[in-house]
Amino acid sequence: MNCFNTDKRIKLGIWGLGRGSSFIESAKALNIDVVAGCDYNAHMRDRFKKTCPDALVTADEDEFLAADFDAVLVATWFPAHAKDCIKAMNAGKHVMCEVTSFFTPAEGVQLVEAVERTGKVYHLLENYPFMKVNQYAKKLWSQGIFGDFAYAEYDYNHDCRSLSFTYIDGVPVMPGYEAHNWRSWLHSHYYNTHSLGPVMQITGLRPEQVTAFHITPSLPGFLKTPGNGRMAPSLIQMSNGGVVRNLIGSSTCDTHSKRIWGTRAYLDFTGNCYVRIGSSGHGRILNVKPEWPELGELADSAGHGGGDFWELYYFAREILTGEKGPWDVYSSCDVTLVGIMAARSSLAGGIPQRIPDFRKAEDRDKFRNDNDVANLTDPKRIFPEGHDQRITEKFATVMSKFSNYSGDMGMILLRNARDGMKLYKELAGDADRYAVIEDVRLLIKALPELAENCREAKTILDAYPDCLAATAIRSSLELCDCEWVMDTDNAIAELKAWLADA
Numbered sequence: 001m002n003c004f005n006t007d008k009r010i011k012l013g014i015w016g017l018g019r020g021s022s023f024i025e026s027a028k029a030l031n032i033d034v035v036a037g038c039d040y041n042a043h044m045r046d047r048f049k050k051t052c053p054d055a056l057v058t059a060d061e062d063e064f065l066a067a068d069f070d071a072v073l074v075a076t077w078f079p080a081h082a083k084d085c086i087k088a089m090n091a092g093k094h095v096m097c098e099v100t101s102f103f104t105p106a107e108g109v110q111l112v113e114a115v116e117r118t119g120k121v122y123h124l125l126e127n128y129p130f131m132k133v134n135q136y137a138k139k140l141w142s143q144g145i146f147g148d149f150a151y152a153e154y155d156y157n158h159d160c161r162s163l164s165f166t167y168i169d170g171v172p173v174m175p176g177y178e179a180h181n182w183r184s185w186l187h188s189h190y191y192n193t194h195s196l197g198p199v200m201q202i203t204g205l206r207p208e209q210v211t212a213f214h215i216t217p218s219l220p221g222f223l224k225t226p227g228n229g230r231m232a233p234s235l236i237q238m239s240n241g242g243v244v245r246n247l248i249g250s251s252t253c254d255t256h257s258k259r260i261w262g263t264r265a266y267l268d269f270t271g272n273c274y275v276r277i278g279s280s281g282h283g284r285i286l287n288v289k290p291e292w293p294e295l296g297e298l299a300d301s302a303g304h305g306g307g308d309f310w311e312l313y314y315f316a317r318e319i320l321t322g323e324k325g326p327w328d329v330y331s332s333c334d335v336t337l338v339g340i341m342a343a344r345s346s347l348a349g350g351i352p353q354r355i356p357d358f359r360k361a362e363d364r365d366k367f368r369n370d371n372d373v374a375n376l377t378d379p380k381r382i383f384p385e386g387h388d389q390r391i392t393e394k395f396a397t398v399m400s401k402f403s404n405y406s407g408d409m410g411m412i413l414l415r416n417a418r419d420g421m422k423l424y425k426e427l428a429g430d431a432d433r434y435a436v437i438e439d440v441r442l443l444i445k446a447l448p449e450l451a452e453n454c455r456e457a458k459t460i461l462d463a464y465p466d467c468l469a470a471t472a473i474r475s476s477l478e479l480c481d482c483e484w485v486m487d488t489d490n491a492i493a494e495l496k497a498w499l500a501d502a
């Protein structure tokens with residue numbers, strides 16, 4: 001299938017082969033040939049070689065950028081995006097960049113000026129606005145039935161604790177006495193685009209100022225730095241005077257609210273999709289059925305609800321036909337700056353921060369030298385100088401076992417089972433009772449390995465009790481009821497007795 005009515009093709013290099021590799025399949029239908037890949041990590045390069053056997057694969061970014069191709073997909077470390085995009089544009093490549101666009105306002109100014117100077121296409125790969133429900137919301141919004149934008153609640157509440165200690169494919173960070181390059185410490189507000197991005201695209205409005213209060217409590221199992229591992233709500237005033245409540249970060253309930261109030265109608269696409277018309281709080285509720293605008297069968301097979309297909313589509317379309325995509329460098333700056341300024345507001349007791357507009361020379365000049373970063377932490381130095389690597393190299397593996405995402409081992413399973421047992425008598429139905437029984441059975445099997453992990457963790461903690469790594473180990477051990485777990489035979493006997501009674 002040819003989506004663009006042209007035989008022209010785009011030669012693409014992918015820089016950062018974790019997330020970057022997830023676009024390879026969608027590229028095929030979009031006149032894009034993946035001809036090169038670059039990653040420091042050998043296991044990422046091996047995986048890429050299997051899907052793209054004819055492509056150049058290298059760990060060396062200069063060799064990569066010197067190769068003959070038209071465009072780069074930048075999916076490198078979060079704090080490196082602006083530097084890497086500018087380097088790619090200087091090498092003559094069009095660029096699409098993973099979220100977010102830059103790390104400091106000064107880098108944002110450099111990025112805008114590099115796009116203007118080189119004339120290259122720049123796209124931000126913010127995919128959530130292009131999920132089926134959000135694209136459909138945009139279509140309804142453009143019909144005018146909602147009136148003016150008044151208020152929205154959008155969330156990207158996502159517990160990514162396990163990724164603080166692994167790469168995106170679940171492999172523990174190496175060397176094991178370090179934490180993940182940025183996921184282990186990034187201030188939660190910085191990763192703000194998956195929830196604010198859709199509201200900006202649906203309403204076409206620009207964010208103008210932001211205010212945020214800092215939430216002090218953070219989740220166990222994270223490195224205890226001032227801004228990560230917690231919820232990060234902010235209020236953003238948009239260019240028409242409406243307000244967005246943007247909620248991001250890690251919490252005990254992943255949520256993805258999608259609610260928008262206009263002055264004439266309301267839209268809720270959180271679960272069942274419906275609108276309330278009648279221009280009243282008690283107007284009629286009508287259910288709607290989101291449809292793709294076109295090319296739905298191609299989008300359906302792509303990640304993030306089809307969003308990954310569309311962002312690639314818009315990029316290819318701009319290169320092949322000249323038609324502009326939804327995230328140019330200026331709107332990419334708008335959305336990125338809100339996260340940076342929300343973190344600043346939260347650390348300044350909630351004082352509202354204006355969102356500079358990098359279309360304007362005076363705003364660029366004001367922020368040209370602003371390189372402040374909230375919560376900057378060095379993930380390579382989470383143990384004291386001179387630590388014994390024979391002890392500390394197990395850190396990332398131990399922590400990734402505690403935080404295992406699937407919930408079939410580690411802290412999630414332990415709490416599912418033990419807290420489920422506490423709630424068992426209160427449960428409303430058999431399905432929930434069976435779920436708790438199954439978790440208890442799983443825990444009985446997992447306890448010996450969990451106990452071994454607790455012992456490994458305690459060895460590291462006892463050797464280095466006063467460092468940043470210790471904050472994550474200690475809170476994990478507490479969450480795991482480690483003394484109970486390490487008394488394994490008694491713990492198993494207790495669980496079996498409970499099962500016999502349940």
Ligand SMILES: NC(=O)c1ccc[n+]([C@@H]2O[C@H](COP(=O)([O-])OP(=O)(O)OC[C@H]3O[C@@H](n4cnc5c(N)ncnc54)[C@H](O)[C@@H]3O)[C@@H](O)[C@H]2O)c1
Binds near residue numbers: 017040080099127
């Ligand atoms: N839009 C989304 O839904 C979504 C989902 C996941 C990740 N992301 C974004 O994608 C980016 C990458 O995230 P990830 O999940 O792959 O994890 P990651 O940050 O662990 O991966 C970065 C990869 O790039 C490689 N790398 C970094 N700098 C390099 C360089 N100069 N030369 C060679 N290789 C280099 C690293 O070895 C690593 O494999 C992040 O910025 C993240 O924000 C977006």
